[in-house]
Amino acid sequence: MSARPKISVGLVTRNRADSLALTLESLRGQSAQPFEVIVSDDSDPAKAPQTEAVAARFGCRYTPGPRRGLYANRNSIADLCLGSHLRTMDDDHLFPEGHFALCEAAVASDPGAFWSTGEKGFIDGKFYAMVDRALELQPGGVGALAHSYDNNWAVADGSTIFPIEIFKRGHRMVEMFGFGSNYLEFGVYLYRLGYTGRSVRGAFVEHYAGEETLHRLDTVTGAESRLFASICYNFYFRRNLYLGFKYMGSHVLLRRARWPMVWRVPALLRMARDRWGGLPARPTRVGAGLGEGGA
Numbered sequence: 001m002s003a004r005p006k007i008s009v010g011l012v013t014r015n016r017a018d019s020l021a022l023t024l025e026s027l028r029g030q031s032a033q034p035f036e037v038i039v040s041d042d043s044d045p046a047k048a049p050q051t052e053a054v055a056a057r058f059g060c061r062y063t064p065g066p067r068r069g070l071y072a073n074r075n076s077i078a079d080l081c082l083g084s085h086l087r088t089m090d091d092d093h094l095f096p097e098g099h100f101a102l103c104e105a106a107v108a109s110d111p112g113a114f115w116s117t118g119e120k121g122f123i124d125g126k127f128y129a130m131v132d133r134a135l136e137l138q139p140g141g142v143g144a145l146a147h148s149y150d151n152n153w154a155v156a157d158g159s160t161i162f163p164i165e166i167f168k169r170g171h172r173m174v175e176m177f178g179f180g181s182n183y184l185e186f187g188v189y190l191y192r193l194g195y196t197g198r199s200v201r202g203a204f205v206e207h208y209a210g211e212e213t214l215h216r217l218d219t220v221t222g223a224e225s226r227l228f229a230s231i232c233y234n235f236y237f238r239r240n241l242y243l244g245f246k247y248m249g250s251h252v253l254l255r256r257a258r259w260p261m262v263w264r265v266p267a268l269l270r271m272a273r274d275r276w277g278g279l280p281a282r283p284t285r286v287g288a289g290l291g292e293g294g295a
Contacts, residue, residue: 003108004104005104007083007087007103007161008083008085008086008087008164010074010081010086012040012042012158013051014043014091017050020051022094023092024037029095030100035084036083037059037060038080039063040064040076040080041055042066068175069175069179070178070179071174071175071178071182071183075172078162078167083164085111085161085164086161088157088159088160088162089158093205093207093208094205094208095205099204102203103115103203111163112195113195114155114160115161115197115198116134116146116155117159118132119131119207122208132199136152136154137181138233139247146199150198150199152187152199154199155184158205163195171189171190171193177222177228180221180224180225180226180229181222185232185233188237189232192280194283194284196286198287224264226251227247227251227252227261227264228268228272230248231244231269234247235272236279237276
């Protein structure tokens with residue numbers, strides 16, 4: 001067992017001070033506590049003082065966010081962390097007792113891996129679904145349950161623990177899309193770099209979302225993020241030109257607003273090439289947890 005990790009919580013929020021308070025109250029009720037909690041606030045100027053007051057009440061560091069979308073906020077908060085690891089967190093999560101202790105023990109067992117948890121989802125307060133591990137990117141640009149607990153490329157958007165060295169080395173989530181499959185692409189990107197994804201067994205968050213969450217990926221922005229992720233997967237991560245062109249066609253042609261998508265394809269191809277073109281083909285794996293085999 002390695003030394004106790006110093007896990008920095010990077011909690012991103014926007015215009016939801018009441019929900020943020022519930023999340024922080026749940027976190028502060030855990031028997032194990034993070035090394036630090038940083039709240040990065042993308043709120044409108046009129047609502048930012050409420051958020052800052054909530055952060056202060058629960059002993060958190062507060063910083064204004066960059067206001068360029070969710071993933072720009074996640075990237076910016078990583079630069080402020082003083083711990084050995086960054087735990088992503090959202091302002092609509094609650095935590096069962098023992099959650100953080102499980103995460104801390106898992107990270108201590110393999111500090112070089114990136115760790116994700118499961119999720120119990122609620123929509124407008126009603127139970128929606130539960131998964132025991134995070135999703136990993138598939139050829140179509142969407143996620144499916146991680147194929148292995150101990151050797152995967154799964155990322156839970158608001159519940160993953162990354163070694164801080166990942167960000168210190170300049171690796172970042174794609175910021176072009178304010179939401180979507182960006183986080184899934186980051187998982188395969190890290191896996192190609194040699195980092196191992198692992199699942200914290202028995203740990204999950206309770207995610208309380210609104211009905212609008214189900215429809216966000218149906219927007220043009222959501223479709224573009226999926227197409228970009230699919231291009232990265234099929235042309236670079238697990239090279240398969242047949243699937244690459246198949247899913248490119250389906251993403252473009254099956255969209256109602258398909259002509260704007262057609263014109264975006266060259267730009268998305270360039271983005272994928274610039275991000276993936278120089279990555280190693282067969283990296284040395286970082287993280288010792290290979291108990292169930294891998295891809």
